[in-house]
Structures are given as C-alpha cells and as structure tokens.
Amino acid sequence: MQKENPDKMFIPAPPEDSTCACNECFYMKMNTLEKLYLCLKNERPEITVDEDVRLKALKPIERMLDIKRTSSSTEIS
Numbered sequence: 382m383q384k385e386n387p388d389k390m391f392i393p394a395p396p397e398d399s400t401c402a403c404n405e406c407f408y409m410k411m412n413t414l415e416k417l418y419l420c421l422k423n424e425r426p427e428i429t430v431d432e433d434v435r436l437k438a439l440k441p442i443e444r445m446l447d448i449k450r451t452s453s454s455t456e457i458s
Contacts, residue, residue: 383391
C-alpha cells in the first residue's frame with residue numbers, strides 16, 4: 382500500500398507501542414484466501430455467542446455504519 386500511496390501516512394493497527402501486533406500475529410498469518418473462501422462458501426465453522434454479547438458488539442458496528450452514511454451523504458461529487 383505504501384508503494385501505491387507514498388504521500389500517505391500508514392499507522393499500524395494496533396500501534397507499535399502496543400503489546401499485540403495483529404498484523405504480525407502467527408495465528409492471523411494462518412488465514413489464507415482459500416480458507417476464507419471455503420469458510421464463506423460452506424458457512425463453517427459456525428460461531429455462536431450469547432445474545433447479550435451479540436447486542437453489545439452490534440452497537441459499535443452500527444455507529445461505524447452511521448458515520449459512513451453521514452459522511453457519504455455530505456460528500457460533494
């Protein structure tokens with residue numbers, strides 16, 4: 382991405398001073414496009430969570446989507 386956008390600043394997620402670097406995680410590197418494809422195609426493995434956890438997790442996702450909707454409607458074409 383940096384080669385394609387040399388004028389942009391990229392911030393690692395999470396920041397380098399964090400104790401966890403998901404972009405360098407051994408377990409994250411085990412994911413492949415083929416595994417993702419098969420997961421979506423077969424809907425496996427299935428993950429279940431308690432309803433209260435689901436509702437708590439839904440709130441920030443809805444907020445992010447609301448921000449996107451708001452910013453999209455105010456953009457000038």
